[in-house]
Amino acid sequence: MTFPARAVGIVAGPFPATLIDDIAAEIAEHGYAVERQGGGLAVALPVGRVEAEPEAAGFSVRIASSGPKQIHEMREAFLHFLDHAAPGLSERMTWRGDLPTGAYPPNFRKVRVVGTRPVSPNFLRMTMAAGNVGDFVTGGMHFRLAIPPKGRAPVWPLIDGGGRTRWPKGEDALHNPAYTFVAVDLEKGEFDFDLYVHDGGKATQWALEAVPGEEVGLLGPGGGTLPPGNFLLMAGDETALPAIRRILELSPPGRRGHVFVELGDIADRCELVVPDGMTLEWLTRGDGPDLWTRIAGVPFPAEGESRFVWIAAERDLARRARLHFRDTLGVTQDEAYISAYWTR
DSSP states (O other), rough: OOOEEEEEEEEESSSOTTTTHHHHHHHHHTOOOOOOEEEEEEEEEEEEEEEEETTTHHHHHEEEEEEEEHHHHHHHHHHHHHHSSTTSSGGOOOEEEEOOSSSTTTEEEEEEEEEEEETTTTEEEEEEEESSSSHHSSSOOOEEEOOTTSSSSOOEEEEEETOOEEEOOOGGGOOEEEEEEEEEEETEEEEEEEEEEOOOOOOHHHHHOOOTTTTEEOOOOOOOOOOSSSEEEEEEEEEGGHHHHHHHHHHTOOOOOEEEEESSSGGGGGOOOOOTTEEEOOOOEEBBSOOHHHHSSSSSOTTTTTTEEEEEEEEEHHHHHIIIIIIIIIGGGEEEEEEEEEEO
């Protein structure tokens, strides 16, 4: 596929000798397929392509996509990985190309609380109002909120002269949890998402105290493309339940496979729409077989068959799953999404 919009970022050295390996590890940790080409890397996505490689005098990044908005989103994601792999390096980069203009990031908007209601002992469903909610139907399953600190006037992210998002810091810093769309109402201009309630969580505290009309920011939609494959193995814990539900709802009726969901509280079970050829098993943490035992016990289709594995859970389990499927069973990066949603 040819992408008409392009941007290039360049930074002079020095940089760590292991930079490409470190970036590749960060990207893979989040479930994306990384291609190694020469001394560099590439990430191919349905919405575009990112390439990065060391050069004689520095390091370059090339991004291609359908427009400035998509370029911006892909660049922000890549720079997030780069900041973890080599802190401070992204701040020295210079960029040119099809970059966004305007005060706010192109994937940012303000949304308002409509209402909140419990859907199980540990999940709240929040209804929000927003403009142009049609974007939420086709732009990906996930989004991030930008929640201002309580008691302070919100300070929203802005685009700087180089086209990069500058986030408020210190006392004005925003909290950016990620969620999955449950439903989008085009007529009302509203959308729903489910929030897992856990003690001490900033988002939990905000949700419990939110009042109708309260304003927060939203970035997205983005990420969370639907997995392919005639055979699908899915597994996750509470944090992955909204995404698992969404993928199952949009799965073709003839799909085969297995779904495992591990919960700390059996009362959080919910109705899931499962294709006839897929089996669903609910697991209770600490009671009976654990999530990894059930994942590892599934007879996975052989190479050459239409297959996919989707796992989102705690970081150690995600790492174990990568070793099992990619190194032991030979599952390619195009046949897997294995992501660490949280860390113990």
